[in-house]
Amino acid sequence: MQSSGRTLVIETASEACSIALFDGAQLVAQDHRELGRGHAERLVPMIEAFPGKGRADQIMTSLGPGSFTGVRIGIAAARALGVAWGAKVLGYPTLALIAAMARKDAKTDTAPTTICVNGGHGEWFVQSFDSLGTPQGLAASLTPEAAARRDCHRLIAGNRARQFAEMRKEADFITLDILPDASRANLLPQACLARDLSPIYGRAPDAVPQSQRVRPA
Template identity: 55%
Template sequence: MLPDTAFSLRKGRVLAVECATEACSVALFQDGALIAGEFRQLGRGHAEALVPMIAALPDRGKADAIVTGLGPGSFTGVRIALAAARALALAWGVRAWGYPTLALIAAMARGDEAVDVLAATTGGHGEWFVQGFGADGGALAPLASLAPQDAAAQGIARVAGSQAQALVDLRGSGEARVLWPDARALMQLPDSALTGDLSPLYGRAPDARLPGGLLPTAA
């Protein structure tokens, strides 16, 4: 749901950033139309790549609002994107917004079709991040980190994301769309997917712990 101040993706100039997975992408839009963007399949190195990618956009990416993926995915990638969004929002005096990365994957796989989509991406410790989304883009169930066999028990036919083919093969049925989230596809998201709460969506507890066994906080 949109918090406090309503915001539309399709008004004004919007900078989009997505670094939650192995891919890293940026895009600049004006009133919903893509001006420029870049997508790189990096695996690692998001911290070194992201700022130069933004700087290479027209006007060095300067926009009226910044929208970034909140995860789940790589802890490092999520935090890099959030740090960049917060820093640029402060420097430019604009608002930063977030969206669930799996919602973007589902929107990309849905396209113009009114179908449900199960997003399935690489998690940690051999698990997969999974979440179902309806034809309107709304979540059908909470985000979960599941063992592959449990993820394959999800009943939605169309599966999208980095583990889509593996899930469909394991289940023995369905339609796989292997893809990674791309900031250039931001306008496929409904405004209802946006939030002003920039808390990371990690999907599971971090592996790293502070002295005394405490978990790191999402600053």
């Protein structure tokens, strides 16, 4: 994350509603709450409680994959604040943030990482990253059984990391049970940031838009 001014980070793709305010590289304020639900009601008041009501020159928001509702809430808030403040708005993949956190927590900045987190309908989102934090393929939404058959790295992180490792029945894994934390967005590789705010769903949305529904003949 490179910015000479203030950056507001919004992370709402998981069970956590997490925000942080940076001044350059310095963390000014943070609020991280594991809500499960209720991001829409909590997000704006949390931001308004920050110094200067969170006003920033740049906004970073999670793109998912994760909760469809949570991802949309974060992107909508970032876009609205970007217009109001005249701020640059960037998006980042949620699993890339978890991978960056995992490398730091495991005290090895060069370890390739596999991320496994809650998906929808009992599935898990799974994605691997190389030692530089570059994605190795797209995030996939899989049943636990299908996820356990995928190739993975020794370092596994996310709120389904332990279960993932247990299903593999191998003893040599390092697992970190973590959720994405906005206050650690400074760990993200710069290449992960994008102006395109298209959500990363990882699977088809549960609801089909009216315009895409097949009409009876």
